[in-house]
Amino acid sequence: MKQFDFGENWKNFSKKAMSEKNKEQARIDFSELTENINLTDKTFLDIGFGQGLSLLIATENLVIPVGCDINPKCSSVLNYNRNFFKNIENVNIPIITGSILEDETIKEIKNNYNKFDVVHSWGVLHHTGKMWKAVKISSSLVDKKGYLIIAIYNKHWTSKIWKSVKKIYNFVPKFFKKIMLFTYIPLLFIRTIISGIKNFRQIRGMDFYYDAIDWLGGYPYEFASKQEIIDFLKNDFELIKYIPTWGFSGCNQFVFKRKNSR
Ligand SMILES: C[S@@+](CC[C@H](N)C(=O)[O-])C[C@H]1O[C@@H](n2cnc3c(N)ncnc32)[C@H](O)[C@@H]1O
Numbered sequence: 001m002k003q004f005d006f007g008e009n010w011k012n013f014s015k016k017a018m019s020e021k022n023k024e025q026a027r028i029d030f031s032e033l034t035e036n037i038n039l040t041d042k043t044f045l046d047i048g049f050g051q052g053l054s055l056l057i058a059t060e061n062l063v064i065p066v067g068c069d070i071n072p073k074c075s076s077v078l079n080y081n082r083n084f085f086k087n088i089e090n091v092n093i094p095i096i097t098g099s100i101l102e103d104e105t106i107k108e109i110k111n112n113y114n115k116f117d118v119v120h121s122w123g124v125l126h127h128t129g130k131m132w133k134a135v136k137i138s139s140s141l142v143d144k145k146g147y148l149i150i151a152i153y154n155k156h157w158t159s160k161i162w163k164s165v166k167k168i169y170n171f172v173p174k175f176f177k178k179i180m181l182f183t184y185i186p187l188l189f190i191r192t193i194i195s196g197i198k199n200f201r202q203i204r205g206m207d208f209y210y211d212a213i214d215w216l217g218g219y220p221y222e223f224a225s226k227q228e229i230i231d232f233l234k235n236d237f238e239l240i241k242y243i244p245t246w247g248f249s250g251c252n253q254f255v256f257k258r259k260n261s262r
Pocket residue numbers: 006007047048049050051052054068069070071074098099100101121122123124127128214218
């Protein structure tokens with residue numbers, strides 16, 4: 001089954017829902033995740049930059065940015081969202097369009113930049129179809145003493161159910177997609193109330209409606225527990241920050257630092 005068209009959803013999000021308020025929320029959450037990391041003049045690769053908010057905020061924080069996304073629409077979405085970041089309008093943000101799993105893409109990254117002080121990939125690697133390979137490749141692009149910042153869907157007993165739901169959503173015609181979406185939105189609403197009123201604040205500048213489409217459509221879909229991620233990276237990385245999902249099967253956020261031995 002072909003990958004969900006994230007670029008189209010980001011295009012709609014940017015045109016219809018992006019605002020100064022979203023930008024401010026995204027800034028707050030990015031700062032929380034990267035606090036204690038000095039980003040100034042650090043090389044920063046954002047794998048699967050999507051709508052580009054993290055990449056743009058990192059650029060505001062004076063990194064030397066590079067973006068990579070498999071979906072060619074994301075590049076124009078990023079350019080559109082640059083309108084909200086006039087303070088960095090003269091900064092060049094090089095973009096590589098290609099899959100992080102493909103040799104061609106990795107070659108292009110390595111030939112032009114080699115390794116990075118920070119590799120950031122938020123909510124991406126579990127959508128590649130080969131999550132563990134994608135984690136391995138991303139981590140291999142982190143330079144000595146560099147950081148790997150990733151967000152990966154949490155493993156929960158509901159994860160397998162969601163996998164089937166997402167598969168069905170991507171398979172059915174548009175009309176049924178709408179029915180699924182408008183059945184899911186009230187459930188999401190109730191879950192948000194149960195998990196605490198503070199979660200009505202849409203995290204990272206996202207939007208309730210477009211986030212719901214992203215969640216239902218986001219396929220391929222894999223997941224991992226906190227410990228599985230730590231164990232997979234433990235030889236080369238130490239976990240220095242962890243923010244668990246506020247829900248059940250949402251994204252756990254990890255900040256790893258490369259161990260001194262390399
Ligand atoms: C859920 S979105 C996350 C976007 C953004 N990182 C964020 O934090 O909102 C996943 C993004 O990963 C991209 N993506 C999926 N598979 C990829 C791959 N193999 N290589 C590079 N990007 C990929 C999609 O096109 C999409 O923009």
